[in-house]
Amino acid sequence: MSVLRLDNVSYSYGENVVLNQLSLDFEKGKMYAVVGKSGAGKTTLLSLLACLARPDSGEMYYLGQDVKKIDTYKYRSKYVGVIFQSYNLLTKLTALENVVLSMDIAEMKKVDKSAEAMRLLRSVGISEQEANRRVLQLSGGQQQRVAIARALAYNPDVILADEPTGNLDGQTEKEILGIMRRLADEGRCVILVTHSPAVSKATDIVIKL
Numbered sequence: 001m002s003v004l005r006l007d008n009v010s011y012s013y014g015e016n017v018v019l020n021q022l023s024l025d026f027e028k029g030k031m032y033a034v035v036g037k038s039g040a041g042k043t044t045l046l047s048l049l050a051c052l053a054r055p056d057s058g059e060m061y062y063l064g065q066d067v068k069k070i071d072t073y074k075y076r077s078k079y080v081g082v083i084f085q086s087y088n089l090l091t092k093l094t095a096l097e098n099v100v101l102s103m104d105i106a107e108m109k110k111v112d113k114s115a116e117a118m119r120l121l122r123s124v125g126i127s128e129q130e131a132n133r134r135v136l137q138l139s140g141g142q143q144q145r146v147a148i149a150r151a152l153a154y155n156p157d158v159i160l161a162d163e164p165t166g167n168l169d170g171q172t173e174k175e176i177l178g179i180m181r182r183l184a185d186e187g188r189c190v191i192l193v194t195h196s197p198a199v200s201k202a203t204d205i206v207i208k209l
């Protein structure tokens with residue numbers, strides 16, 4: 001069964017029809033690239049998938065269930081992990097605190113959230129010393145890794161990322177893509193919005209808007 005399904009979804013900003021009767025299926029264990037020229041509606045599609053916006057018409061299903069029937073807060077704090085272009089980390093907190101906060105919001109009952117957060121950060125290449133720095137004292141690539149660890153904090157089925165390698169050098173891009181591939185291999189559905197041919201080449205399915 002697909003983890004996310006769009007059925008005839010349309011979305012407009014006023015007169016500007018951005019998505020027109022779009023039907024898509026997303027499966028677990030696969031990595032998707034959403035591509036298309038600037039203004040094609042990629043970020044809009046991601047916003048719908050993240051339930052930051054609702055379709056004007058058409059339906060969206062999460063594991064077969066109409067998302068209108070799922071509490072939006074629960075959906076966003078437990079089922080999907082979103083990695084924004086601007087990272088959206090809380091800059092006054094350390095990297096570790098950002099990840100722990102995300103676990104708190106998802107009401108995770110882990111015994112030792114700090115240890116689990118550190119395990120996640122290590123898995124994306126953040127050292128203990130870096131984890132204890134405020135995020136503004138980290139590089140762009142490191143902040144991107146922290147944003148990934150934070151999105152993983154509550155073990156979501158779906159990872160949504162907007163230009164996850166946007167401002168990163170080639171080597172860091174490769175490493176981030178390696179992490180995304182691992183997440184898909186672990187059985188998650190990974191959906192990336194990208195302009196980068198290297199990124200779309202690394203995915204299983206390319207959706208062109």
Ligand SMILES: Nc1ncnc2c1ncn2[C@@H]1O[C@H](COP(=O)(O)OP(=O)(O)OP(=O)(O)O)[C@@H](O)[C@H]1O
Pocket residue numbers: 013016018036037038039040041042043044045
């Ligand atoms: N909040 C908004 N209000 C009105 N129009 C908007 C809004 N957000 C986006 N748009 C318009 O909707 C269209 C799609 O925007 P969107 O950001 O989804 O495109 P995109 O494919 O992600 O573009 P880019 O590659 O430049 O990031 C564009 O024409 C944009 O100007």
